[in-house]
Amino acid sequence: MVDVDIWEECALRTFDGEIGEECTGFPQYVNEVIDFSSQYGSDISISYTAYNITGKPSKYPDYGDFPQAFVMRTYGKWWYDAPSRPEPIMTQNFGIQSQDYIDVSFEQKVYPEQVTLYETYNPGSVVRIWAGDGWGKWKLLWEGEPQLVGHGSRKFSPVINQIDFMTNLLRVEFNHSRLDYYTELDAILLVGSHCNNAAKASNNIQKDLCKIASQIKALNIDVVSDYVDMTTTLYSLTSLAQQYSSMLDDINQEIELSSRTTSGPFDSLPDETVLRILSYLDLVSLCRCTKVNKHFYRLASDAMLHTAINLKPYWHSVNFKTLEYLSPRCKYLQKIDLSWCGNYGQILPVQFTSFIEKCGKQISNLRLDCCKFIDDDCVKQIAVSCRNLRELSIRNCLKISRDGFESLASITTFQRLDFYRTGIEADPLVKLLEQNPGLQHINLGSCVSLSSMDTVAQCLGAHNHELVSVDFWKTYSLTPLGVKALSNCSKLEEVDLGWCLGVSIPGECMIALATGCRKLRKLFLAALRGITDRDLAPFMENCPHLQQVDLLGVRSITPFLCLRFLETMKELQLFDISFCDQIQDEVVQDWRRCFPKVSIKRSSQSDGIPSPFQHY
Structure with a gap:
C-alpha cells in the first residue's frame, strides 16, 4: 500500500502559512x-x-x-x-x-x-x-x-x-x-x-500540493489489492527501465556521431559561401554556430567574420572572459564597440590592455563610451597598438588624466574624436589636433576642464580644414573670437554652440561663420540670448542647405526673421524656437499649417512655471 498520508503530511509541514511582514x-x-x-x-x-x-x-x-x-x-x-x-x-x-x-x-x-x-x-x-x-x-x-x-x-x-x-x-x-x-x-x-519571490511562489505551490494530496486520498487510488505481487511487478519495471536507458544511450551516440561527421546541406557548399551566409548572423547566433560540430566551429570562428564587432547590445553579459574568447578570432579586427561594457569590475584595465595589445594592430574604429575602467594605461596602450586609428569615442570616461590624453598625440590618423564629458584640457588637445590635419568630426560637449576653448577653436581653424562637424555644447569658455576662427573651416556642415554662454554677445562672429561655412546643414545656437535677427540673416543668404536649426531660448529674434527662415530655407526640416519670448504660440500654429514639411519645435510648461532661461 502506497501511503499518501506521508506525502500530505510532508506538504503540510513545508507550508509556512501566512506571509510575514518581511514579505510586505x-x-x-x-x-x-x-x-x-x-x-x-x-x-x-x-x-x-x-x-x-x-x-x-x-x-x-x-x-x-x-x-x-x-x-x-x-x-x-x-x-x-x-x-x-x-x-x-x-x-x-x-x-x-x-x-x-x-x-x-x-x-x-x-x-x-x-x-x-x-x-x-x-x-x-x-x-x-x-x-x-x-x-x-x-x-x-x-x-x-x-x-x-x-x-x-x-x-x-x-x-x-x-x-x-x-x-x-x-x-x-x-x-x-x-x-x-x-x-x-x-x-x-x-x-x-525582503521576502524572496520564489519563496512566495513556493508557499502557493505547497498549498496546491496539500489540496491535491487530499483529493488523491479521497479517491483511495493509493490502495493496492492483496492479489497483486508487488515484488514481481517492481522487478519487471526495473528491467524495462534498464532497457529504455540502454536504448537512449544508443540514440544519443548516433546523434553525436552524425553531428560530428555531417553538416547537412552545408557540406555541399564551398567554405566561402558558408562564410558569406554566416556573415549575416548577429554575434550571439555566430557563437551558437560554433557548438554545432567541428565543421561549423571552424567556419564560425573564422577571423574574417570578426573584423567588426559590436558588444554594446550585450553589455550586461560582457566581461574579461568575453575578451579572452574573442582574442583568437580577432586577428583582423578593424572595428569594435565596447560601449557600456565592463563596468562594476567586469573588465579591469590590465585585461583590456592585454586585448588591445593582441588585437589592436588593425583597429580603425574604437568606441569605449561609458567604460569606467578606461584609464591612462588603457589610453597609452591604445596609442602604442592602434597606429591606424581613425575613430576614438571615449564619452564619459572620467579616469583619463592629462598624461593619458597627451599620449594620443602620437597617432596621426584620426578622423573622428568624441570626448564628450571627459576631463581633457586645452594643451594636450591642441597637440592632438595639430598632429591630425585630417580630422573631420570632434565632440567636446560638456568638457568643463577646457578653460580656453578659444585656443582650441583657433587651432581647429588653423590646422583642421577637413572638419565637417564640431560640438562645443556647454563649453562656457568659448567667445566670439573662437567662433570666428571656426569660419576658416570651409567644409563645416554641423556646428553646435548650444549653451556656450560666452558667445551670448556675438559681435561679428556669426556673420563670419555664415560666410566662411556655406555648406552648413545643422546649426544649434540654444540659449545664446544675445543673438538677434542681424546675426541670423547671413545664414539665409549664404547657407542654403541648412536642415536643422535650434534657436531655443534666443530671446531677441522676431517672428519676421523666423518667417523669412521658413520661406527662404527650402531644405529646412527642424526648427526649434522654444522659449523665444517674442514669438507667440498662435503664430507657431499658423506656421505649422503653412510649412508642414518643417518640424517646428515649441517647448511648453504648465501655467505659472518660470522659464528655465530667466537667469541667463
Whole structure:
C-alpha cells in the first residue's frame, strides 16, 4: 500500500502559512545616481541633470519642460540624420536598440515587485529596466518597444519579471527615436520586499500540493489489492527501465556521431559561401554556430567574420572572459564597440590592455563610451597598438588624466574624436589636433576642464580644414573670437554652440561663420540670448542647405526673421524656437499649417512655471 498520508503530511509541514511582514512590499525612491550616458544639463549646474531624478517626485503630475527634471541630450531621428552621425558597427545585431541609460541606487536591497517611472514630458522612450547586484550581475526586469504616447505626464509601471537576488541597483535604458521632443523624468519608485519571490511562489505551490494530496486520498487510488505481487511487478519495471536507458544511450551516440561527421546541406557548399551566409548572423547566433560540430566551429570562428564587432547590445553579459574568447578570432579586427561594457569590475584595465595589445594592430574604429575602467594605461596602450586609428569615442570616461590624453598625440590618423564629458584640457588637445590635419568630426560637449576653448577653436581653424562637424555644447569658455576662427573651416556642415554662454554677445562672429561655412546643414545656437535677427540673416543668404536649426531660448529674434527662415530655407526640416519670448504660440500654429514639411519645435510648461532661461 502506497501511503499518501506521508506525502500530505510532508506538504503540510513545508507550508509556512501566512506571509510575514518581511514579505510586505515597501516603496523607496532613488537615493543616488551611479552612472548615466548623457544629460542635457552640465556638471557645474543642477538644471536638467541626472541628479534631479533622486528623491520623491517634485513636479508630477504637472506636465511640461522643467529644469528640475532629468533630461538627456537627444530626441527623435535628428541626430541620426546629422552629418556627425557615426557609421553603425555590426548592424545585424537584433533586438531593441538603446541610446541612453541611467543607473540609480536605493537605500535598501529588496526583491523587486514594482518599478514606476514618473515621466513629466514627452513620455514613451523607456525600453528596458534591469536589476543589478553591484558586481556586474544583471537580470532583465522588463523590455518593450519605444512607445508613442500622448502629451501628458505618465506613471509608467510595467509588469516586471521576478529575480532570484535582492537588489538596490536599477538601470533604465532609453530609445528616443519616436520622441517628438526631449523626454523628462521626475523620479523612479522601487517597491519590493525582503521576502524572496520564489519563496512566495513556493508557499502557493505547497498549498496546491496539500489540496491535491487530499483529493488523491479521497479517491483511495493509493490502495493496492492483496492479489497483486508487488515484488514481481517492481522487478519487471526495473528491467524495462534498464532497457529504455540502454536504448537512449544508443540514440544519443548516433546523434553525436552524425553531428560530428555531417553538416547537412552545408557540406555541399564551398567554405566561402558558408562564410558569406554566416556573415549575416548577429554575434550571439555566430557563437551558437560554433557548438554545432567541428565543421561549423571552424567556419564560425573564422577571423574574417570578426573584423567588426559590436558588444554594446550585450553589455550586461560582457566581461574579461568575453575578451579572452574573442582574442583568437580577432586577428583582423578593424572595428569594435565596447560601449557600456565592463563596468562594476567586469573588465579591469590590465585585461583590456592585454586585448588591445593582441588585437589592436588593425583597429580603425574604437568606441569605449561609458567604460569606467578606461584609464591612462588603457589610453597609452591604445596609442602604442592602434597606429591606424581613425575613430576614438571615449564619452564619459572620467579616469583619463592629462598624461593619458597627451599620449594620443602620437597617432596621426584620426578622423573622428568624441570626448564628450571627459576631463581633457586645452594643451594636450591642441597637440592632438595639430598632429591630425585630417580630422573631420570632434565632440567636446560638456568638457568643463577646457578653460580656453578659444585656443582650441583657433587651432581647429588653423590646422583642421577637413572638419565637417564640431560640438562645443556647454563649453562656457568659448567667445566670439573662437567662433570666428571656426569660419576658416570651409567644409563645416554641423556646428553646435548650444549653451556656450560666452558667445551670448556675438559681435561679428556669426556673420563670419555664415560666410566662411556655406555648406552648413545643422546649426544649434540654444540659449545664446544675445543673438538677434542681424546675426541670423547671413545664414539665409549664404547657407542654403541648412536642415536643422535650434534657436531655443534666443530671446531677441522676431517672428519676421523666423518667417523669412521658413520661406527662404527650402531644405529646412527642424526648427526649434522654444522659449523665444517674442514669438507667440498662435503664430507657431499658423506656421505649422503653412510649412508642414518643417518640424517646428515649441517647448511648453504648465501655467505659472518660470522659464528655465530667466537667469541667463
